[in-house]
Amino acid sequence: MNKSLFKISPGFEDIMPAEYRELVEHGPYEKGFGVSDLGTFKELIEEHPLCAGCGLALSLRMILASLPKPEDTIIVGSTGCSSIAFPQVALHNIHSLFGNQNALASGLKRALKLRFPDKIKDVVVIAGDGATADIGLDMVMQSWFRRENITTIMLDNEAYANTGGQESGMSPQGTILNMAPTGKKFPKISLPEIAREAGCAYAAAVSPAHPKRLEKAVRRAILLAREIGPTYIQVFSPCPTNYKFKPHETIARIKQREKDGTFSIKEYISPEAQEWLAQIEEVKK
Ligand SMILES: Cc1ncc(C[n+]2csc(CCOP(=O)(O)OP(=O)(O)O)c2C)c(N)n1
Numbered sequence: 001m002n003k004s005l006f007k008i009s010p011g012f013e014d015i016m017p018a019e020y021r022e023l024v025e026h027g028p029y030e031k032g033f034g035v036s037d038l039g040t041f042k043e044l045i046e047e048h049p050l051c052a053g054c055g056l057a058l059s060l061r062m063i064l065a066s067l068p069k070p071e072d073t074i075i076v077g078s079t080g081c082s083s084i085a086f087p088q089v090a091l092h093n094i095h096s097l098f099g100n101q102n103a104l105a106s107g108l109k110r111a112l113k114l115r116f117p118d119k120i121k122d123v124v125v126i127a128g129d130g131a132t133a134d135i136g137l138d139m140v141m142q143s144w145f146r147r148e149n150i151t152t153i154m155l156d157n158e159a160y161a162n163t164g165g166q167e168s169g170m171s172p173q174g175t176i177l178n179m180a181p182t183g184k185k186f187p188k189i190s191l192p193e194i195a196r197e198a199g200c201a202y203a204a205a206v207s208p209a210h211p212k213r214l215e216k217a218v219r220r221a222i223l224l225a226r227e228i229g230p231t232y233i234q235v236f237s238p239c240p241t242n243y244k245f246k247p248h249e250t251i252a253r254i255k256q257r258e259k260d261g262t263f264s265i266k267e268y269i270s271p272e273a274q275e276w277l278a279q280i281e282e283v284k285k
């Protein structure tokens, strides 16, 4: 990463917390780094405010390590648990009003195309399931209908976690949460299928239990958004606090859901996107 893009303002070096200084010093994502290199560079401050065992924090680390060009990536976030992690990353990010994230990202991408016509600037939305599938769904889908060149990543913890545990459209049927005591009455929304029908060139469902699959999906989605059209990934990121399981059980929880068939990895690639991917992935071999 070009350090001139991410540095501490002169005069503030001594007062910034040591961990933050370390993030600037060791945060650079070197060319070619990926999820297998996690731990050899710093992408997120260890003392971030997300709960112990939070699936979102794990997914976020893997997403950040998978970005094809972090120095030219702008993340657009929305209100929710993930938004409290964004001030702790070594990356450009913008916080949007809850639910507005895809509208903001569309405008930003268009402005960046005009401002930097010869440069690639990746605009990636990373928001919760409430922001993506419920309250922001209108703006999410309109950005897909308009074929905006942005990637939308949903951190799916199957709840409104940040506000204490309401059911979301992504909670499975029957889910009981603090503020859904009688159990959810309708099934989980199938957003990858909706994304496909709404015009996404690529739609996938992945989880941090399979880091390489997650990395591949993030890279494909971002590269395809540059050339072909909108792309969507949903990352299953269980929440120990609201679903009341132990922090060390997060990955086991995903594997259990894979086993009982209530979560599976998905990938849809449009014919045009498939053709383009075949060319670039062939060149890479
Ligand atoms: C316009 C607006 N409506 C509602 C809220 C309240 N609110 C804040 S976070 C949140 C839920 C977030 O759920 P989700 O997007 O799934 O993120 P999570 O906290 O689960 O990561 C809500 C409803 C808000 N901040 N702004």
Ligand code: SF4
Residues within 6 Å of the ligand: 049, 050, 051, 052, 053, 054, 055, 056, 057, 081, 157, 161, 162, 238, 239, 240, 241, 242
């Ligand atoms: S409430 Fe859940 S999603 Fe939010 S930080 Fe805690 S574990 Fe993560």
Ligand SMILES: [Mg+2]
Residues within 6 Å of the ligand: 080, 128, 129, 130, 155, 156, 157, 158, 159, 160, 161, 168
């Ligand atoms: Mg959520």
